[in-house]
Amino acid sequence: MMSSSVVGFDVGSVTSYIGAAKGGGVEIIANEVSDRCTPSCVAFNGASRFLGSAAEQQMVTNIANTVTSFSRLIGKMGNDPIVKIEREFAFYQIVCGCDGRAAIQVQINGNSVVLLPEQVLAMHLHKLAEIAEANLGTKIVDVVLSAPSYFTDRERRALLDASRIAGLNCMRIVSETTAIGIAYGLTKKDLPSVDQPPRNVAFVSLGNSSLQIAVISFNAGKMKVVSAACDPCLGGRDFDMCIFNHVAKEIEEKYNLKVLHNKKASLRLLKSCERLKKVMSTNSTKIPINVECLMDDTDISSSMNREFFESLCVPLLVRIKATMEKALAQSNLKPGELHSVELVGGGTRIPAVKKLVKDVFGMDGSTTLNADEAVARGCALQAAICSPAFKVREFSIVDACPYSISLHWKPTDELLESVNDDGAGELAKGTTTEVFKHLANFPSSKQLKFYRKGDFTLTACYSNPESLHIANPSIGTFKITNVVPTPPDSLCQVRIKARVNSNGIFTISNAVIMDRVEKEVDVPAEDSKAETTASAVTAQTKMDAVSEASVVNEPPKPPAAAVAPTTDTGAEQLPAKQKKVVLRPRDIPVEATTSHLSHEQLLEFTDFQAKLNQHDKIERERLHLKNALEAYVYEMRDKLETCLLQHTTVAERDSFKELLNETEDWIYGEGEDAKKSVISNRLDTLKQTGDRFCIRFSEFESRPLAIRALSNACENIQRVVESYSSGDSNYDHLCKEDMTKVENALRAKQQYLQTFLETVGKLQPTSDPSVFSADLYNAKNELDRICNPIISRPKPAPPPPPPAAASTENCGTKNEETNKGHVDDTTPNSSAKSATDLPNDCKEPKAPAAGEDMDVD
The missing domain is CATH 1.20.1270.10 (Substrate Binding Domain Of Dnak; Chain:A; Domain 2)
Structure with missing residues (x-):
């Protein structure tokens, strides 16, 4: 069971946000310096380690041991093309670690240490958990993590490994565009009902290092990702580099300073170029850029306007437009069928990007969502959905696989054409099959059948390696063991279930052998025996699995009325016994070899x-x-x-x-x-x-x-x-x-x-x-x-006064005379006379007659 406090972490390449379901809504948690965003930064100085804001303060003075954008390296191999690109942006050293994985080399206490990105991410996750615990006042164990929609199986498994190292239980990995859709859909109360056409919304997310676009359809209580397109190596930092390269060349010509050869100077100039880009997003006039003592005690100055900036970024804008058109084409929708286009991410604030949105989708982009916090809010809502401690209205989420997945196996000598197949599941022929197509819904499962005499191995990989941002398309191998046919030397049917789970991770969830066994079963009378037997066999062959108890323990159908035994030839006969071949499932183990870190x-x-x-x-x-x-x-x-x-x-x-x-x-x-x-x-x-x-x-x-x-x-x-x-x-x-x-x-x-x-x-x-x-x-x-x-x-209370005398002398005298003349209470005349002779002020009040109202103070 999950803890009472569940949070969502949006770990970006530059900043991270923490969302928590709290008080009937979602709260973005501020860190120790009261900032709602925490830098995704880890620094090492001597024997000390600094995280978050404390690490960011050391970026200039301790540049070689300050690690940023480590989420871009997680799950990557050292020879991946995207790692080569990251080396151009990184000011620290990226090397090849164990098993050829991309790793980070830093100095800790004077020693050179190689850390995997999973380890660095675990340090950052631990810091985010500490921030959440300080704010919520409770231990944080259960979290939901965001991941770019283009992340492969290897990268998603690496996220799970990082959360385990950090001591956290990752309940769900949510694609960033899906998290944005959750934040949109759960807060909208005017979505069309289930029996009406869905509302189609396009989401354009341009972050610091990647572009992600998705088209999602919404109905009341559910959402479905229709299409997804991305450019993993195009983000806001590429626009910064356009300015940086131009200004660095200008500095070299004007001041004879080679900024690119000095890491500290490059970092300071890059920060200034980022600020210039932000200012140009809101001003079309020429904006100055000044950096004091950039190199050799030299102050530099330059300027740029928006028009010139956009001319530098033409190649980037072409790539953005192509990605938008791809997402729209995959959705099979026309621009007029879209309800709106939501802009998320800091890069969407660039006016040229907004113009592209209008050109491709035929409408201006909407900013109803918080461009920086939308992913964290969606993760927090997903965490609340997963937690039993929160009551969230029912909301179904259907994601889409970013890549198609295939299974491969070695050819066999068995002639599958001669097999009498029962029709349940897909019969695996040849040496490969595509299990999940591009944009297939997940979580989902698919059942495959194999006819084998012994153990065999399945290899899962992505069908189109050219569509990946990594070099190795392999997902993993799955060895099906303990395949022992019954009877021996015969072909046995092995059913395997391939699944893409809610984290977007592929696995062979289970495997069973369908053993054919003979069992005695009861059959009806002679006149209907043939028909019943035929229908039973047909139904039996279409079942996924039939247990022994379901056949043997079924009692015979009793007659409609009790009839005395008779020797008449037309009398009803007792059911007969007959042997029948049934399928009995037997679980067999699956040995998976994936990119997960080993237990050691x-x-x-x-x-x-x-x-x-x-x-x-x-x-x-x-x-x-x-x-x-x-x-x-x-x-x-x-x-x-x-x-x-x-x-x-x-x-x-x-x-x-x-x-x-x-x-x-x-x-x-x-x-x-x-x-x-x-x-x-x-x-x-x-x-x-x-x-x-x-x-x-x-x-x-x-x-x-x-x-x-x-x-x-x-x-x-x-x-x-x-x-x-x-x-x-x-x-x-x-x-x-x-x-x-x-x-x-x-x-x-x-x-x-x-x-x-x-x-x-x-x-x-x-x-x-x-x-x-x-x-x-x-x-x-x-x-x-x-x-x-x-x-x-206190002093004791005074004694109570003596009882008061009779109110009138006449009343006392009359009472005395009445007492003397009293004979018996049962004498009606004397009692009536006594009551009549009393004065009016001394008579006892009469009880009200039945049905008469009583005055109540």
């Missing part, structure tokens, strides 16, 4: 991650203690010249100042990398002296108030004792024993106060106090505890 690798990386997390915790505590030591030095140095001046001698001040100065020099020198225990000892040493001075000052300030508090309490109780002794009526209800206890307690505290005053009178401002204000407050509290319950005891 996961344990190794998880252990490494735990050690880094523990080191980060100790380092945070060390830095916190170091900051506390530094703050104490500055605080005490200031107090020695102000409030502690009259409470310390000249010799004490000089000695303590020298110790403070020595500690300050140590902090910025040898103490820079000192251990936590050493810093703690330094702080304790300072406090042994500094706190003693502070106690002198605090006692000097608080002592008069404490003396006054105890003195006032004694005076108040003394007045009560004197009033009691003088016979004051307010205290005459108090007993003598209790007042004796009050007098004794008062006398003891007065004596204690007198002793305290005598001791304090001998103290100098520079002397350490031997008695403390807290003792006075304790004495006051003890006095109040003993005396207050006695002196505040």
Whole structure:
């Protein structure tokens, strides 16, 4: 069962967003610096690791050990074309790691360490979980992760591995365009009903490094991805590079500076070009660009307007237009059949991109969704759908496979044409078959049948390798084992179920052998035996699996009425027994070999991650203690010249100042990398002296108030004792024993106060106090505890007054006469007379007659 708090992580190449279902909606969680987006950045400096905003601050000063865009490398091999492109953008070193995987080389504590992108992503996911936990106040375990829609099986499995290393349970991997569709569909209450034509919406997402476009149809309570197209290597950073390359060439001609040969200068100039692009998106005039001390203490300046910028980006705009047209063509829809086009991602703010949207789709792009947070919101809603702790209205989600998938196997000598097939599932012939077509719906399953005499292996791969952004189209191999036919040396039917699950991952979910066995079954009477047997065999061969119990345990049909046995030849006969061949399923194991990290690798990386997390915790505590030591030095140095001046001698001040100065020099020198225990000892040493001075000052300030508090309490109780002794009526209800206890307690505290005053009178401002204000407050509290319950005891209530006399003399006399003349209650005349003779004001009120209303106050 999932935890009560579930979150969605949108991990982009530059920034990440955290969405949480909360308070009937979705909240985007801010990080420790109150920023709603957290940089996707991990930095290593010495033995320390920095994540998020702290890592981003080191990008310029620690450029070689600051890793960004690691999500672009996850699940990739070192020879993939997309990795070659990433090397052009990365300022850190990308190498080939274990098994030929793309990896990242950094320096940790002076040692060269090679990390897989899965490990770096796990560090970032752990940071996002910490941010969510700090905001939600609960442990985060269950998450939903976003993935670009073009991610292959290998990359999606790598996401699951990264979440396992981070100690998280990834409940679902959602394509980014699908997450955007969820954020759109679940918030729209005006969608057409199921029996009406769907609302078709195109979503254009241009992020920092990729372009993704999808057409999704919506009805009330469901959505279906109709088409999807993408360009994995086209994003906002490519527009930045257009400006960067132009300005770098201009700088080389104008200032004779080769910016491309200096990583730090290139990073600073690239940041300035990104800001220039954003400003040109809202201004058509010429915009200046200035960078101080870019290289060799040289300040550079340039300028650019939007028209010239768009001329530089013509090749990029052509690729964007082609991707839009591809998505529209795959949907088999005309522009007029689209309801709207939603723009998502920072790159869609470029005016030239907006113009392309209108040219291709025939309408202006809508911005009803938050361009930066839409994916995170969709992931959070998907997390709420998966969680039993949230009640979300029913919403069906059908995604589309971005690539077609095929199965391959080695040819066999069996003649499948001679097999008497039962027609259930697809008969696998030849050596290959396409299991899932391009844009096929998922999650979905497909059943295939093989006739084999022994074990065999299936290889899954993508049907069109040229459509991939990676070099290896293989998905994995699946060995079907324990294939033992019954009877031996015969062909047995093996049914395998191929599935693309809700994470977009292909697998052979199970395999069964359909054994043919003979069983005795009951059959009807002779006149209908042939017809019934034929229909039973036909139905049996069309079933996926028939259990033994379903045939044997079925009782014979009883006759319509009980008839006595007879020897008549036309009487009904008992059912007969007959042998029949039935199919009985038998599960067999499937050994899968995929791109997942091995169990040993996961344990190794998880252990490494735990050690880094523990080191980060100790380092945070060390830095916190170091900051506390530094703050104490500055605080005490200031107090020695102000409030502690009259409470310390000249010799004490000089000695303590020298110790403070020595500690300050140590902090910025040898103490820079000192251990936590050493810093703690330094702080304790300072406090042994500094706190003693502070106690002198605090006692000097608080002592008069404490003396006054105890003195006032004694005076108040003394007045009560004197009033009691003088016979004051307010205290005459108090007993003598209790007042004796009050007098004794008062006398003891007065004596204690007198002793305290005598001791304090001998103290100098520079002397350490031997008695403390807290003792006075304790004495006051003890006095109040003993005396207050006695002196505040209320007087007892006065006795009740005697009962009042009769209201009138006549009434009393008449009652007396009536009592004398009373004979018996059962005598109606006498009782009636007594009631009649009473005056009106002395008569008892009559009960109301039946049906008469009573007045109720």
